[in-house]
Amino acid sequence: MSMVPTLLSVEGLTKSYGGVHAVRGVAFELRAGEILALIGPNGAGKSTCFDMLNGQNIPDSGRIRVLGAETTGKKPRVIWRMGVGRTFQIAATFPTMTVRENVQVALVSHGQHLFNLWASTARHAREEAGRLLDLVGMGAYAERPCGELAYGDVKRLELAIALANQPKLLLMDEPTAGMAPRERVELMRLTARIAREQSIGVLFTEHDMDVVFEHADRILVLNRGTLIAEGSPEEVRGNAQVRAIYLGEGLLYDARHREGASA
Amino acid sequence: MAFYVVQFLTGLASAASLFLVASGLSIIFGVTRIVNFAHGAFYMLGAYVAFTLTERFSSAFGFWGGIVVAALAVAAIGVLVEMVLLRRIYHSPELFQLLATFGLTLMVEDLVVLIWGPDDLVGRRAPGFKGAIDFFGQNIPSYDLFLIVLGPVVLGVLWLLFQRTRWGVLVRAATQDRDMVAALGVNQKWLFTSVFALGVFLAALGGALQIPRDAVNHAMDLRVIVEVFVVVVIGGLGSIIGAFVAAVLVSELNAFGILIFPKISIILVFLVMAVVLIVRPWGLFGKPEAPARRTPGLTVNPWRPLTTNERLAAIAVLVVAAALPFVAGNYLLTVGSEIAIFVIFAVSLHFLMSVGGLASFGHAAYFGLGAYGVALLAKMAGLPMIACLLLGPLLGLLGAAVFGFFAVQLSGVYFAMLTLAFAQIVWSIAFQWVSVTGGDNGILGVWPSSWAASPSHFYWLSLGIAALAVVILRIIVFSPFGFALRATRDSPLRSEAVGINGKRIQWTAFVIAGTVAGLAGALFAYLKGSVFPDNMGISLSVDALVMVLLGGVETVSGAVVGAIVYKALNIWLVSQTDLSKLVLGGFVVLIVVAFPKGIVGTLEAFMHRRRKSSSSASSPLLTSRIESAE
Numbered sequence: 060m061s062m063v064p065t066l067l068s069v070e071g072l073t074k075s076y077g078g079v080h081a082v083r084g085v086a087f088e089l090r091a092g093e094i095l096a097l098i099g100p101n102g103a104g105k106s107t108c109f110d111m112l113n114g115q116n117i118p119d120s121g122r123i124r125v126l127g128a129e130t131t132g133k134k135p136r137v138i139w140r141m142g143v144g145r146t147f148q149i150a151a152t153f154p155t156m157t158v159r160e161n162v163q164v165a166l167v168s169h170g171q172h173l174f175n176l177w178a179s180t181a182r183h184a185r186e187e188a189g190r191l192l193d194l195v196g197m198g199a200y201a202e203r204p205c206g207e208l209a210y211g212d213v214k215r216l217e218l219a220i221a222l223a224n225q226p227k228l229l230l231m232d233e234p235t236a237g238m239a240p241r242e243r244v245e246l247m248r249l250t251a252r253i254a255r256e257q258s259i260g261v262l263f264t265e266h267d268m269d270v271v272f273e274h275a276d277r278i279l280v281l282n283r284g285t286l287i288a289e290g291s292p293e294e295v296r297g298n299a300q301v302r303a304i305y306l307g308e309g310l311l312y313d314a315r316h317r318e319g320a321s322a
Numbered sequence: 323m324a325f326y327v328v329q330f331l332t333g334l335a336s337a338a339s340l341f342l343v344a345s346g347l348s349i350i351f352g353v354t355r356i357v358n359f360a361h362g363a364f365y366m367l368g369a370y371v372a373f374t375l376t377e378r379f380s381s382a383f384g385f386w387g388g389i390v391v392a393a394l395a396v397a398a399i400g401v402l403v404e405m406v407l408l409r410r411i412y413h414s415p416e417l418f419q420l421l422a423t424f425g426l427t428l429m430v431e432d433l434v435v436l437i438w439g440p441d442d443l444v445g446r447r448a449p450g451f452k453g454a455i456d457f458f459g460q461n462i463p464s465y466d467l468f469l470i471v472l473g474p475v476v477l478g479v480l481w482l483l484f485q486r487t488r489w490g491v492l493v494r495a496a497t498q499d500r501d502m503v504a505a506l507g508v509n510q511k512w513l514f515t516s517v518f519a520l521g522v523f524l525a526a527l528g529g530a531l532q533i534p535r536d537a538v539n540h541a542m543d544l545r546v547i548v549e550v551f552v553v554v555v556i557g558g559l560g561s562i563i564g565a566f567v568a569a570v571l572v573s574e575l576n577a578f579g580i581l582i583f584p585k586i587s588i589i590l591v592f593l594v595m596a597v598v599l600i601v602r603p604w605g606l607f608g609k610p611e612a613p614a615r616r617t618p619g620l621t622v623n624p625w626r627p628l629t630t631n632e633r634l635a636a637i638a639v640l641v642v643a644a645a646l647p648f649v650a651g652n653y654l655l656t657v658g659s660e661i662a663i664f665v666i667f668a669v670s671l672h673f674l675m676s677v678g679g680l681a682s683f684g685h686a687a688y689f690g691l692g693a694y695g696v697a698l699l700a701k702m703a704g705l706p707m708i709a710c711l712l713l714g715p716l717l718g719l720l721g722a723a724v725f726g727f728f729a730v731q732l733s734g735v736y737f738a739m740l741t742l743a744f745a746q747i748v749w750s751i752a753f754q755w756v757s758v759t760g761g762d763n764g765i766l767g768v769w770p771s772s773w774a775a776s777p778s779h780f781y782w783l784s785l786g787i788a789a790l791a792v793v794i795l796r797i798i799v800f801s802p803f804g805f806a807l808r809a810t811r812d813s814p815l816r817s818e819a820v821g822i823n824g825k826r827i828q829w830t831a832f833v834i835a836g837t838v839a840g841l842a843g844a845l846f847a848y849l850k851g852s853v854f855p856d857n858m859g860i861s862l863s864v865d866a867l868v869m870v871l872l873g874g875v876e877t878v879s880g881a882v883v884g885a886i887v888y889k890a891l892n893i894w895l896v897s898q899t900d901l902s903k904l905v906l907g908g909f910v911v912l913i914v915v916a917f918p919k920g921i922v923g924t925l926e927a928f929m930h931r932r933r934k935s936s937s938s939a940s941s942p943l944l945t946s947r948i949e950s951a952e
Contacts, residue, residue, distance in 0.1 A: 113819075134818070136819070136822060139819060139820060140821050147815065147819075151816035153808065153812040153816065153817075154812055155625070156624050156805070156812070157624045160624065163805070164805050164809045167802040168820050168822050169820075169821065172802045173822060173827065174802075176797075176798050176803045177797060177801055178801055178802060179801070180804070181627070183802060221819075223820065224820070
């Protein structure tokens with residue numbers, strides 16, 4: 060139907076712990092350049108789902124393919140080499156290195172130079188690291204120690220690291236957790252811009268419904284381990300079952316009011 | 323058949339004492355998260371105190387009372403240690419905790435010799451259990467049967483204590499979540515102290531109960547601590563059941579291993595431990611640990627290569643050092659060579675610890691393997707010195723490749739315990755395989771070729787190789803590999819997520835460090851003209867750790883300074899006092915408590931602060947953040 064290739068395809072993903080189905084038969088697809096949000100109440104199976112996608116958890120059954128290649132049950136480092144970048148709920152960077160060195164490590168790894176004992180890392184991919192930092196607006200901080208950065212800047216740096224292998228797919232686990240409201244908007248705008256420009260597919264989980272409805276092209280709603288709704292923000296917002304789950308939280312109404320106000 | 327049954331029962335009897343000590347270690351670790359290296363020292367103290375008491379009061383009541391009182395007395399000493407020392411280091415990185423309790427062990431070893439003398443003491447037999455029982459023509463000491471019953475009884479009592487008492491519930495709660503227990507208003511301080519007292523009591527009881535079976539001597543602490551480490555690695559740290567099962571397993575393996583490899587039965591235990599580590603890295607009954615705290619504190623200023631000026635300064639220092647033979651006599655030159663060799667050894671461990679975040683407590687194994695490699699090549703194959711120096715360290719490489727493979731599967735305290743156990747295994751092979759290594763007599767007559775024989779030539783050779791080693795390791799630190807290694811240390815999660823195979827990187831680093839240590843050992847063999855099992859002993863491993871710590875764990879090459887200062891001090895100290903272990907142990911404890919950044923680290927922090935305060939006018943906010951981070 061469309062010329063845009065399928066980037067990520069998930070079929071029948073299932074995981075249970077001692078008889079409790081954490082995730083059951085989850086299936087969806089993600090196209091290049093698309094931003095897909097995975098939402099659901101606490102305990103819905105978002106994290107389990109996400110961990111299986113990035114290789115930290117092995118599914119009981121089901122298949123995960125990235126650009127047609129099987130990634131099910133592979134280690135995170137292998138999945139990264141297949142073109143999947145990722146960020147963590149609590150940003151994971153290398154605190155004893157400078158900002159530029161953080162990105163250089165990822166570039167060294169991407170270039171398969173990890174076992175080079177002799178070259179100087181300082182000169183390795185210096186410009187490329189600078190370009191990535193400029194891309195996320197961290198160029199001015201390149202020589203600063205990473206351990207000194209404010210948390211919002213650490214998140215941007217992490218994004219630059221995640222982009223170092225020119226990923227086709229970006230997995231972001233609660234990208235705006237722990238950030239100030241203004242930083243959240245900036246980070247998600249930045250992510251969306253990069254995704255469109257480089258036609259990267261983005262899958263993210265998120266608790267903040269403002270972020271979800273403002274930035275996602277499509278939304279998957281997970282409840283008790285199964286997908287209960289899937290569609291555009293408009294469709295998901297109108298879904299009675301989703302409303303029932305979120306009723307009382309008031310989040311969906313908030314989002315509508317916001318959008319109405321800005322329109 | 324009867325023989326095997328008796329062998330089995332002997333194994334069970336040995337397991338009782340081992341279980342007591344291991345369960346004490348596990349209980350302490352569970353709550354305080356400290357691996358108490360001094361546990362073997364408390365075990366030994368229990369045996370010595372019990373020896374004195376049972377000699378003094380020889381009635382049946384006196385004997386059994388003496389054993390219990392000895393354990394209680396040692397537990398009281400434990401309480402004192404906990405309050406004075408451990409309370410200061412609960413929040414320190416685990417490396418420092420291991421080192422501090424190790425320093426304590428060294429001190430106790432000298433104190434014990436001071437009080438009870440260096441000779442083995444043979445205790446009296448237990449009243450009521452003096453005889454033996456005939457089992458199809460084989461004798462079983464009735465005391466062994468007592469111990470066989472005692473083990474499960476203690477296990478049961480501990481179980482009741484933890485399940486049925488309020489204190490036990492608190493301990494179990496603290497094992498799961500210390501902070502939550504504190505938030506509920508429990509007085510953490512006394513909970514920790516009482517847990518430590520119980521753990522020490524068990525260790526001392528284990529030691530005291532050994533006196534009817536074994537002579538008491540001042541080396542029993544290290545022997546038992548290595549076995550206990552093996553037990554908790556197999557059983558899982560923090561699990562009492564695990565300690566019991568693993569103690570039985572290890573003791574039986576020892577009992578039957580002796581029939582298979584009479585000289586080196588520990589190899590069988592090692593093989594079992596290797597299998598357990600591959601299948602269940604956290605032990606049979608243990609739980610996977612949350613990722614350990616990073617060994618050094620957070621370094622705020624990232625490492626950088628030397629500037630041109632600093633390079634020139636380093637070369638100037640090297641030139642001055644090279645001029646030593648023109649002013650110094652032969653004795654000083656020999657001291658200089660020894661210091662240069664220990665610089666090599668220290669920087670190899672520093673590379674592993676600081677860059678790799680892997681604190682090895684058995685690094686001397688690879689030093690010793692290099693030394694033995696040279697000695698065997700020179701004496702048996704009659705190779706010339708150059709060939710020996712090049713090939714000898716390969717034995718260190720080989721050892722590091724084999725042991726390192728297993729060791730890097732673990733991290734933090736498990737890594738430290740495992741490397742120590744490996745080093746003890748290598749040591750006992752050197753000690754017991756007399757036909758090849760000469761055992762305690764070592765290998766003598768390893769002399770350098772004539773071109774390197776004079777003290778000044780040998781000094782230049784050592785100095786040159788030391789400078790080369792430092793430069794090469796520095797290059798590696800700033801190479802892509804060095805960055806990958808630091809990345810793995812900084813954040814295992816992130817490095818895995820950018821395609822870095824952390825275990826392989828760490829394994830490679832372990833092999834590099836082992837090879838460089840082997841090179842140091844090779845030179846050392848030529849310096850001394852001989853090799854002995856002590857060239858791979860625990861105290862040498864600790865020497866290296868102290869050098870690194872003294873120089874500064876968080877620095878790039880602090881170990882160079884640490885090695886020079888420490889070795890010079892050590893050589894001077896040994897010539898001044900017989901109680902070098904006591905002084906050394908006290909020194910280690912002092913550094914950990916008062917001086918954790920080391921010489922170079924402290925200097926760097928000082929320079930850093932000065933530089934920052936001169937530029938603070940532009941960004942006061944930033945400076946305050948740095949300081950609070952420090």
